[in-house]
Amino acid sequence: MADAAVGSLVKKLGDLIVQEGSNLYGVRDEVEWLERELRRMQDFLKDADAKKNKGDDERVKNWVTEMRDLAFEAEDIIDTFMYSKLRRQQPGCMGFIKRFVSIFDELVSRHKVHVDVKGIKSKLHELSESREVYGISNICATCQSRSPGEIPILPQLRDDIDMVGFVDEKKTIVQELVDTSKKHQSVISIVGMGGLGKTTLAKSIYNDPRVKRSFDIFAWVIISQECTILDILNKILLEKLETSPGDTIESLSVKVFEKLKKGRYLVVLDDVWRENVWDQLQKVFPDDQNGSRVIITTRFINVAKIANPTTEPHELRCLDEKESRALFLRKVFPNQNIETCCPTYLVDYAHQLVQRCGGLPLALVVLGGFVSTKPQTQDAWRKVVESMNGQFVECGERCLEIIALSYNNLPYYLKSCFLYFGCFKEDWTISSEILIRLWLAEGFLPVKDGKTTEEVGLDCLEDLAQRCMVQITSREYDGSVYCCQIHDVLRDMCIKKAKENRYFEIYKNNDTVDNVTMSNAARRIIVCNEVAILNYSNSMLRGLFYGVYGSYNRLAFRALKGQLGRFKLLRVLCLHTKGISEFPSEIKSLIHLRYLGFSDEFSDEFSEDVNLKEIPSWICHLHNLQTFILSCRNLEKISDSLWTIGNLRHVKLPMSSRVPPPNMGNNVPKNLQTLKGINAGSWIGNALPKLTNLCELSINEVFNDHGDALSSSLQKLGRLASLSIYSASFSIHGRAICLDNNIITAFSNQHCLKKLVLWGSLNRKHLPHNDVFPQQLVKLKLGGSGLEQDPMATLEKLPCLKYLELWHDSYVGKHMICSATGFPQLLSLRIVVLTELEEWTIEEMAMPCLKFLEIYNSRRLKMIPEGLKNVPLDQLEVIQMPKKFITRMKEKTGEDWYKIRHVPNIRMKIWRT
Missing domain, CATH: 3.40.50.300 (P-loop containing nucleotide triphosphate hydrolases)
Structure with a gap:
């Protein structure tokens, strides 16, 4: 983990030199020197970490620990200097006396950096001299390592762990x-x-x-x-x-x-x-x-x-040799015939590796994922075998040793990313969106030409999944990771490594297995239980997670009152609290903050316990803020100063009709990629066209009068991948989305648009011709549209459509037809509360790829369509439907059973009258 700490610091120093340049004044030389020396030390850390993890020498372990602590100390020096610098740039510092004090503070700050870096130089020199004594070599000179960008990304693996045996x-x-x-x-x-x-x-x-x-x-x-x-x-x-x-x-x-x-x-x-x-x-x-x-x-x-x-x-028993070989090879050579996939010159090495796992499935899966990243050469596989020459005591120890082997082989930035999984509750389903934004805030993600950091984050997650260190549980409409999990054995290792390396600690005010004796030294702290006051003295804390990630009971905020201001270097602050009615003013001083989340980031619902009514004007002081998430029912005002934060990338606000539309002005956050929960207003015409980096946009309270401005602005957003428009037609105003030709043209010009949600009644009673819909659309959700003409005639011709949802009388006709050869790519179809629908026809060869169908509370529908017998469904859900409808589908005896008997998973629930 020392190489992760040093690697992260080297990246930070390099970014700082590029971004600040001459603004570093008299400390630039020190920063550049520190970056050069630490970069040199990286060459030795992999060898030292490997020796430490093999238990070769207690002195080597101490050397690695000292190196890690030195990196943390250097990072604290730089961040503290930058904190002082940024504080002097805050609004309001006017007048001669304040300017004089500011200059004096700057001189003091620069002198302190000189003194502190001098101390770092001395310690670094001692560590450098001791390398030879401990037998730590420059590993880059003795072995050929692959650069992170050269690790092959194999074809997409199955998201579930294969069951072999049993x-x-x-x-x-x-x-x-x-x-x-x-x-x-x-x-x-x-x-x-x-x-x-x-x-x-x-x-x-x-x-x-x-x-x-x-x-x-x-x-x-x-x-x-x-x-x-x-x-x-x-x-x-x-x-x-x-x-x-x-x-x-x-x-x-x-x-x-x-x-x-x-x-x-x-x-x-x-x-x-x-x-x-x-x-x-x-x-x-x-x-x-x-x-x-x-x-x-x-x-x-x-x-x-x-x-x-x-x-x-x-x-359960351990797998036998044949089963073990099959599972191992499935992971090393995915989607290939396990009888022929392994080259003959690698068979002996494969046998040795399988033997080392002792029939333990998790060990075979993790080792197989690790080997899949290696070249298919004898030399590469021999080195893996040699690295596993230690004697294992039992299956549990064997599994941990194999996991440690995979972990130690990760690039430094992936080590930091992987350990973050330990911050989440055991067996919790983790949102990739939240996870990647946290990685971004922490500065873990490397820079890659031509890719955003969010795209790099998805690559990192896929890389960890390929190595079988994490499990992907679901994917987004565009195939990217939506949610993931980590096996509890791997999570236990994360927590163990994190505690050893001061990465994070979990505070629990009880006697459970995971109870941690607080050392007040970790860089991050996760508070899971109610405490009277947070007694944590490490002012260099970088992350504070308070009652988040799977806590059913929100923690009272009073334990943090008066405490937050001490942690001036915080980058991440996640609060899942109750009893909070205003933004804590202490947050104003946390100018390094990059991620600020109130309430449950995993839910799109309102929080009943968070009663924040206003986002204050001082929010602009957090000018490093990248992600801002707020979920509460009673929000009434958002200060326009929020939109002056130039580093903002992701904003998620509660859907509330009481919040006035924003007044973004001319200085819009041009880095903004996600904007959700904002109400329509004049900003659509003034500011929206300038948000050219937007990838995801969700607008509420849209009226007819916004139509022209919206259609004009959308044409300027060339990167938009997801668009949601929620009409105010269900409010007391009763006005509707104006889906005229201008807006349709705007949709058709969106070449990146893959997801579209339109919620509210439409002025026209039928959908336009499919040619003017975005042809690359993958997911479409219509709600309350009030269409009188069958929408399937248009939608079934969209060539890329995979997910379709028709909600709440989006269609009010009685008959619906899916034509032959229609919906060539459709995987999932949800029909929810189409109260007027009586008959549904599916012609032969329609929906040839459909795997999931839900029919929910569409009570006038007489029967499932005859053509369903030709659709290759894996799952059918018929929920809240009349008893007569359900009876027709009863296994073996129902009139319609022959239409669905080929479906392996069927769920039915009668409508409660």
Whole structure:
């Protein structure tokens, strides 16, 4: 990790020299010297880190630690100097006395940098002289390393971890689930060590078509070490309307019990750690003698026996040699025949590598991902084998050693990016958008010609996924990563490495496994539990995460009151708080801040606990701010000074009709790429055309009068990839989007536009000809459009359309037709609340790629279309539909069953009358 600390600092110094130039006054020489010396030291750090991680010499470990601490110290010197410099540039410093004080402060600041860098020089000289004593060589002179840009990006891997082996175990468990002769409710346990494939097996069983057709109610709940009973009950109640903020364990238990009584249920409790979990939960699982089942996955045999003492749990074994080879080669050579993919001259090395994994699936997956980044040469593979010559004690140690091997081989910037995953709650689904913006704020992302830093961030995430260090769980409409996860074994390593290297610490005010004794030395702190006051003395803190990333209960803000001003070098501040009614004025002094997030960044919903009414005028003091996220219901005013921050790149604001449109003026933030939640106004004509870097735009409260300005401005935005327009037609004003020819022309000129959302009634009663729609459109969502003419005639001709959603009477006609050969690329179709629709026809050869279909609360629809039998669906959801409609689709006996019997996953729910 020392090379990550030094690498990040070298990058920062280089950027500083370029950006500030002569503005560094008398300290430029010191900064340039420091950058040169640290760059030289980088050559030795990889060798030193490798020796340290092999445990060769305690002195080497101390050398690496001293080097890391020296890099942190140098970074603190530079950031403190820049803080003083930026403070002198803040508004209001007028008058002779203030100018004199400012000059005096500058001289003092420059002198301090001279003195501090002199101390760094002395320490760096000592470290340099000690290299030979410790046997640390210039690794670049002894081995041929690949530059980060040369790592091959292989074809897209499957997002799920392949299940190899366990065929017999799956067959047995599926039979236990679907056996209708066993009427009593029962618990089935899958037991095995971390990384053995318990969750992968359980997911394969959970998604099996026979299982899907045998149960009425499903729930998948990740327990982990951190979940409380309240969390678990909330997760079982998937539908948000079933819960309320005031729910207690008692009230939620009743709701869960009542929900599960409505049919035959299958609930998976994944990764149970504590014996008392089942004791506390079992009363909420009713036994109505209908064959309901609960699956538990756990590492502990005693947990399984407590849940079901009469039945032996399914204990997973390690993979045999044939299975291990198959899984390893799938990761090294994706999408190839595993029998022929490995060149003969590499077979022996492959065998040796597989042997080292001892049949542990996670170790095979991670090692396979690591080897996939290496050249397919004997020399490269031999070096991997040689690096694994140490003796492993047991499977767990073997897995950690392989993970450490992959981690140590990462470029310095990817090490920093990877360790950030430890900041998130165990088993949490992580937004790539948020993750990459945090990496950006921290300065982790390298510069690559022709790419934005956000694009570089996506490349880094794909690289980590290729190496199987993280798992991609879903992708965006354009194929980029939407969400990802990290295996809990890998997360444990992140936390361990982070604590060793002062990267971050997790503060928990309880006695759980992850409780950390605070050292007050880490660069970042994650506060997960309620504290009376944040007692943390490290004023050099760079990141503060307060109650975020998976916390169900927001923490009270009072613990931070009066504390924030101490952390003057903060770059990242994430607050998931309650009881806050105004922006803390202390934030004004955090002029290094690049990321500021209030409330839950993962949700598009309002926060009931955040009562901020105004974004203050002093927000402009944060002129390094790149990302600003705010989610609250009661916002009434946004200071126009927000738009004077030239470094702003991403702004997400709450959708609120009470907030006046902005007055951006002439000095708009030209680096802005994301603008969401802003109300329409005169700025559309004045400022929007100047935001030429916009990639994602979401505008609310759009009226007819905005049509001409909007259509004219959109033509100036050549990089726009996602556009959402929300009409005010559902408000008391009753005016609608003016979708006239000007706006349509503006859409058609958007050559990058791939996602379009139009929400509100349209003046015209039919869609225009498909030629004037953006031909590269991948995702389209229409809501409340009020179209009287079937929109499918236009939409089915869009050549790239993959995702289509028709919401809330976007079409008010009675008949809908999908023509033959229409929708050639469509993967997903959602039909939601089309209240007038009665008949739907799908002609032969229509929608040849459709995998997902949802029909929701369109109560006049008489039956599913005949042509659905020819559509290759993987998943069908029919929700809140009349009983008669559902009955026609009943397995084997329903009139329409033959139309959908080929669909493996079907979910149906009757409309509540």
